[in-house]
Amino acid sequence: MSLKKYSRIYTQDDSLPASQAMLIGSGLSEEDLRKPFVGVCSTGFEGNTCNMHLDELANLVKQGMQGLGLVGLRFNTIGVSDGITNGNQGMRYSLVSREIIADSIEAMAGAHNYDALACVVGCDKNMPGSLIAMARLNRPGMMVYGGTIKGGNWKGQKLNIVSCFEAYGKKLKGEISEEDYKGVIKNACPGPGACGGMYTANTMASAAEALGMSVPYTSSVPAVSQEKKDECLQAGNYLRILLEQDLKPRDIMVREAFENAMVLITVLGGSTNAVIHLLAIASAAGVKLTIDDFQAVSRKTPVLADLKPSGKYLMEDLCSMGGVPAVMKTLLQEGLIVGDLPTVTGKTIAENLQNVKPLGQEQDLLRPLSNPIKADGHIQILYGNLAPKGSVAKITGKEGLKFEGPAKVFNSEEALNEGISTGEVKEGQVVVIRYVGPKGGPGMPEMLKPTSAIMGAGLGSKVALITDGRFSGGTHGFVIGHVCPEAYDGGPLALVEDGDWITLDIATNSIHLHVDETLLQERRQRWTRPAFNAQRGVLLKYAKTVSEASSGCITDLDETSN
Template identity: 75%
Template sequence: MILNKFSRIYTQDDSLPAAQAMLIGAGLAEDDLRKPFVGVCSTGFEGNTCNMHLDGLAQEVKRGLAAQGLVGLRFNTIGVSDGITNGTPGMRYSLVSREIIADSIEAMAGAHNYDALACVVGCDKNMPGALMALARLNRPGLLVYGGTIKGGSYKGQSLNIVSCFEAYGQKLQGQLSDEDYRGIIRNACPGPGACGGMYTANTMAAAIETLGMSVPFSASATAVSAAKTQECLDTGHYLRLLLERDIKPRDILTREAFENALVVTTVLGGSTNAVIHLIAIANAAGVALTLADFQAVSNRVPVLADLKPSGRYLMEDLSALGGVPAMLKTLLEEGLITGDTLTVTGQTLAQNLAQIRPLGAGQDLLRPFSQPLKADGHIQILYGNLAPEGAVAKISGKEGEQFAGPAIVFDSEEAVNDGLARGLVAAGHVVVIRYVGPKGGPGMPEMLKPTSAIMGAGLGDKVALITDGRFSGGTHGFVVGHVCPEAYDGGPIALVENGDWIALDARANTIELRVEAAVLQARRARWQPPAPNAPRGVLRKYIRTVGSASTGCLTDE
C-alpha cells in the first residue's frame, strides 16, 4: 500500500525539482523523499504554563516518528491563553484563535501535502481548533494533549488557577491581606500543564480521548511525567498503523463517538465551552450535533465526578486513580457509553479498555451511580422569550435550580467588573452582561473574572448571571451563557432594563423576561444596532463571518 500518497506529489515528480531541492536543503536525505511525511503541529509558546512545554513534546513526537520510518516535519501555530487574557480586551481573541488554528493547520497540511498529522496541543482553543482541521483534511492523524498541571499550595490551601480569580473577589471584600493575595498568585501555577480542574482544557482532552482521537491516558497523564513523554514516542507507532490501515478522522468521528463524548462531559461536570466546540468539531466531520443532543444526554446522565470548579479534586487526582480510561471502563460497564467506536489505536474503545480496571471502592472522586452529585446533567439548555434560540446553563445543583429576581444590566464586562468593585451587585440580583457575544464582543469572551469575583464576594448562591458571552470551565454558580440571539443582533437580551424581573428554571428549562409584550415592542422600536467593536483586522473579519453560539460559532457556515 502506498503510504506517501500526498507527499509523493512533491517528492516523486521529476517535474518538481525545486521542491525536492528545497526539502533536501532543509536537511532531508534523498531516501527520506520516499517516506511518508507527517506534519507535527505544535501550539507551543513560552508565555503560558499550558503551552510552554509543547515544543519539547513535539520533538519527542518527531523521535518516535523517525523510529517508525516516517519523516516528521514540525511547524507551529498560535495559542491564546484564556487564563492570562481573561478580564481584559485580549480575551476577545481567544475564541477567534480556534478558527485561526484550524485554518492554519488545514492550510499548512493542505499546501505541503502531508500524509498524516500529529497535533501537540495544550490549551482551551488549541484542541478543538486542531481537531477541526484534522476532520476537514480527513487524513490519518491524532492529537497529543500536553497534559494537566500539578496543583499548587499556599499555607496549607490547595490552589489552582481559579483560586487567583476568586482571591480577587475576597480581596475586594477585605477578606484577604495583600500578602496572602500575592502568596496565592505566586503559588497557584507550579509549572507546565493546562489548568488543573475540569475546566475547558481537561474537559476537551477527556472528550477527545473518548472520541478516539487521542491514545488512552492522553487526557489524564500529567504534563511533567514519564507517561506523557512515552505517549509522544509512541505516536510514531500509531500514525504508521493509521497510514497502513488508511484510518482517517471521519472513520473515528462518528455520531456514536460524539454521543459518548457528551456522556463523558456530563459525568465529569465539564465546561460549557464543550457545547460550542463539540458542535463545531462535529460540523467539520459532517456529523449533525445540536443543543437538543446535549439536553437529551443531560436528561439521562448524572454528574458523578467531584472535580473542580464546583467539586474538590483536580485532574491529577483522577490520573492517580487510573485516569480517563478507568472512568471510561466504569461507564462502559454501566452501559452509559458504546464500546464499538473506532479509535486511533486501530482498536475499538472497548478493546482499548479490555485490561483496564474500573473506578470502584476506596475512592470518592467518581461517585457511585446510586449516589450522584446531581441526578441529571449540569449542562441545561434553556429556552424562552429571552433566548428563543437557546441558552446554556451550568447548574451544579449546589446553587439551586431556580432563580428569579430583578435585573441589573451591564453592556460590557468592564462595566460589570466596575459595578462589582463598587458594590452595585446585591443579593437577589440577576446580573445581565450583554454585547459580549460572538459578534458583540467580538469573540464571545469568557466571563470568568466577574463570576469569580461574585464567588469570592460570597454571592455565588445569592445572585444569578446571564450573558450572551460564555464562561470559563472554571466558572461556577448559577450562570447562564450563550444567550441567543445575542444583543448585537437585536436579540431580546438587548431589551432588558434595570429592575426587569427575570425568572430562570433549570428544571423546566426556561428563561423568561417578565415584561409585557407591548413594552418590549416599544423598546425594540427605540433600539439601535451598536457600532462594531473592532474597526479593522481579524476581529472585524470575525464579526462579518461568525455564526450563532447555538450552532458552534462557526465561520464557514
C-alpha cells in the first residue's frame, strides 16, 4: 500500500509540472517527491508563554522524521492568548480563533494534499482547533502538546496565572501592597508553557491523551524539559506507524474515546470549556455527543484530583508523580475507562499503560475512590426556566450545592468589573452577566477577570454568578455559564431584572427564576434585540454563523450535526 495516498497527485502526475517545479524549488529532491508528505503545523507566536516555544518544538518534530522516509513540511497558523486577552475586548476573538485554526489547518492540509499531520499546539483553542481539523480531514494525524509551564514564586507563595487576577481583586480592596502586587505579576509566569493548573489548556491536553490523539505523557510533561524535546523527536516514528496502518482520527476518536475523555477530565476537575470543545470535536468526527452525556458521566464519576484552581497542586506536580498515564492506569484498574481503543501510537490505551504504575497511597494529589473530593462530577448540567436548553456549572463541592438570592444584572463584563470596584456587588446576590454569549459577545468571552476579582474581594463564597458567556479553567466559585438560549437570542436571561429571586440547585440540576410567567411575557414584549456587537470582519462572520453553546459553538452546523 502506498503511503503517499494524497500528495502523489502533486509529485507523480505528469500533468502538474508546475507543482513539482515549486516543490523542487523549495528545496526538495526527486527522492523526496517519492516520500509521504507530513504537514507539521505550529501555532507558535511570540509574546505569549503558551505558544512562544512551539516553533522550536515543531522543528524538532520535523527533525525527527529524518531517516524515516517522511518529508516534514512546516506551516503556521494563529493562536490567541486567553491569559493576555482576558478581561478586555480582545477576549471576543479567543473562541473565534478555534474556528480559524481548524479552518486554516484544514485548508492547508487539504489544498496541499498532505498525507499526514502533526499539530504542535499549546493554548486553550489551539488543541480543539487542531483536533477539529484532523477529524474533518480524517487522514493520519496526531497532536503534540507544547507542555505546561513551571509554577512561579513570590516570597514563598506559589504562583500561577490566576494569582494575577486574584491579586487584582485584593488590590481593589486595599489588601495587597504595590510591591507584592508587582511581585506577583513579575513572577507568575516564569517561562514557556501553558497555564499550570487544571485550566483549559491542561484540561484539553489531558482530554486529547484520553482520546488517543496524543502520545502518553504529552499532557503532563513540562514545556521546558528534555522529555518534551524527546517526545517531539519521537513523533515521526508514530506518524510512520499511523501511515502504515492507515489509522485515522475517526478510527481513534470513537464514542467510547470521548467517554474516556469525559471521565478523565471529571476525575481531574477540568475546565467547563471542555464541554463546548468536546462537543465540537465530536461533531467534526461524526460522533453524537450532547451536554446530557456530560451529566451522565458526572453522575457516576467522582472528582479525585486536588488540582488548581480549586485545589493546591499544579500539573508539574502531577508529572513528578507519573503524569496523566498514572491517573489513567488507576482509572483503568478501577473500570472507569475503556482500554481496548486505538491510539496514535498504534497500540491500544491498555497496551500503552501496560508498564505504567498507578498512583499509590504515598501521595495526596489523587484521592482513592473511597475518599473522593466530590462523590460525583464537578461539571453539572442545569435546566430550568432560565436555561431551557441547558447551562453548565462547575461545582467542586467546596461551594455548596444550592444558592439563592436576588439578581444583580450587568449587560457586559466591563459593567460587572466596574460594579465590583464600586461596591455594587454585595454578599448574597446572584450576579448576572448577559449579552456575552456566542452571538452576543460575540465570541462567548471568558469571565475570569470578574470571577477572580470577586475571589480577591472576599466574595467568592458569598455570591453566585450566572452568564451566557463562559468561564476560564482558572475560575472557581459558584458559577454557571453557557446559559442557553443566550440573551442575544431573546433567552430568558435577557428578561431578568435587579432584585428578581433566583434559585440555583445542583441537587436537582435546576436554575429557576421566580418571576410570574405573565410578567415575563410583558417584559418580553418590551424587549428589543441589541445590535451585533461587531460591524464587520471575522467577529461579525462568527456571530452570523455560530451555533449555540449547547451545540459546541460550531460554525459548520448542518442537518447531521448535534
